[in-house]
Amino acid sequence: MIDLTRAAEVAGHVPDPEIPAVTIADLGILRGVVAEGDVAVVKLSPTYSGCPAVLAIELAVEAALRDAGIPARIERVMEPAWTTDWITEEGRDKLWAFGIAPPVAGGKATLFAAPEVNCPRCGSEATERVSEFGSTPCKAHYRCKGCGEPFDYFKCI
Amino acid sequence: MHEALLEIADDCLVLGHRLSEWCGHAPMLEEDLALPNMALDLIGVARGLYARAGEIEGKGRGEDDLAYFRGEREFRNCLLVERPNGDFAATMLRQLYFGAFMEPFWRAAAASTDDVVRGIAGKAAKEVAYHIRHAGEWVIRLGDGTEESAARMAHAVEAHHRYSGELFESSRAARAAEAAGVLPRRSEMRAEWDRVIGMVFVEAGLTVPEGVFMQTGGRAGLHGEDLGHMLAEMQSVARAHPGAVW
Numbered sequence: 001m002i003d004l005t006r007a008a009e010v011a012g013h014v015p016d017p018e019i020p021a022v023t024i025a026d027l028g029i030l031r032g033v034v035a036e037g038d039v040a041v042v043k044l045s046p047t048y049s050g051c052p053a054v055l056a057i058e059l060a061v062e063a064a065l066r067d068a069g070i071p072a073r074i075e076r077v078m079e080p081a082w083t084t085d086w087i088t089e090e091g092r093d094k095l096w097a098f099g100i101a102p103p104v105a106g107g108k109a110t111l112f113a114a115p116e117v118n119c120p121r122c123g124s125e126a127t128e129r130v131s132e133f134g135s136t137p138c139k140a141h142y143r144c145k146g147c148g149e150p151f152d153y154f155k156c157i
Numbered sequence: 158m159h160e161a162l163l164e165i166a167d168d169c170l171v172l173g174h175r176l177s178e179w180c181g182h183a184p185m186l187e188e189d190l191a192l193p194n195m196a197l198d199l200i201g202v203a204r205g206l207y208a209r210a211g212e213i214e215g216k217g218r219g220e221d222d223l224a225y226f227r228g229e230r231e232f233r234n235c236l237l238v239e240r241p242n243g244d245f246a247a248t249m250l251r252q253l254y255f256g257a258f259m260e261p262f263w264r265a266a267a268a269s270t271d272d273v274v275r276g277i278a279g280k281a282a283k284e285v286a287y288h289i290r291h292a293g294e295w296v297i298r299l300g301d302g303t304e305e306s307a308a309r310m311a312h313a314v315e316a317h318h319r320y321s322g323e324l325f326e327s328s329r330a331a332r333a334a335e336a337a338g339v340l341p342r343r344s345e346m347r348a349e350w351d352r353v354i355g356m357v358f359v360e361a362g363l364t365v366p367e368g369v370f371m372q373t374g375g376r377a378g379l380h381g382e383d384l385g386h387m388l389a390e391m392q393s394v395a396r397a398h399p400g401a402v403w
Contacts, residue, residue, distance in 0.1 A: 050202070078273070081276070081283065082280070130187060137197060
């Protein structure tokens with residue numbers, strides 16, 4: 001009999017390979033764990049279609065469960081599509097503390113509108129978007145006009 | 158049915174590969190990150206569609222077989238996406254034309270009768286919104302920029318507009334998929350495409366050409382010379398080492 005609570009806990013503690021400050025549970029990528037005989041089926045949602053971290057995350061979760069003695073299989077869930085709304089409050093706090101501005105509510109920009117983002121270093125509202133595309137698919141590149149520092153913004157999708 | 162999915166997968170793969178050709182050559186660092194980022198989105202979508210197309214076809218062909226071991230005449234992408242990158246203005250215009258079609262297309266496909274297509278569409282719709290915004294901003298910036306940039310953007314419109322009509326045409330395979338509710342009707346994207354292009358062009362100081370003869374043929378495998386050159390490079394490693402795995 002599989003301990004599903006423990007399996008979900010082990011899977012949920014796996015850090016994101018690109019942003020190790022947050023776990024996959026924080027990001028809302030972990031959609032659930034169900035039992036299939038003696039195997040734990042872990043449901044994961046990719047963040048972006050071409051995110052190179054998808055496979056890395058799936059392998060890391062499988063390895064974490066194997067280390068915990070739980071045989072597991074990963075199931076990729078596309079629907080409903082992952083959204084930044086699934087990032088937990090704890091996840092948002094961790095992103096902020098790590099220096100990444102979390103997604104802004106209502107930031108699902110319409111054509112040609114950029115959301116207002118606060119600087120995660122000094123809190124200033126005076127920021128500007130440098131580029132909508134940053135170091136990973138999920139981040140945009142911003143600059144703070146208050147403290148002058150560049151920072152990442154976790155895009156809202 | 159699988160042929161209709163191949164058309165879209167080929168569009169995304171070919172355009173994704175074209176964008177990846179800018180990696181290391183973009184006019185500024187931000188664009189060097191932006192263009193491969195969008196290429197990743199497109200190639201990710203293509204992978205999902207190839208896998209589904211291979212599954213429906215039922216001949217055991219996987220995504221790599223479909224991407225790397227089909228010849229030029231077997232590719233079903235539209236002519237727009239295979240156009241060479243040209244200058245940055247041409248790349249941005251091509252991206253805007255394609256994105257402005259795909260955004261309403263994916264939104265409508267999120268109600269597909271096929272579970273896999275529905276899943277891919279839900280994600281792709283969100284991503285393509287970023288692509289349009291990025292390309293649209295550049296079309297405006299360059300069209301409404303210096304004399305040189307405006308001339309280049311106007312030239313990009315003249316060179317690409319003739320490939321826009323094919324976006325709204327449905328092949329026999331596509332019509333079957335549309336009748337089955339797997340894909341939305343391509344012709345129904347016209348109004349939204351016209352609206353977005355019109356909005357961007359007004360701000361960019363560009364004119365939407367009228368009475369242009371539209372080139373088609375991509376869905377029947379009749380491509381321009383450039384696609385063959387692109388595929389030769391893209392497929393070279395896979396064909397030199399068939400069956401190789403990482």
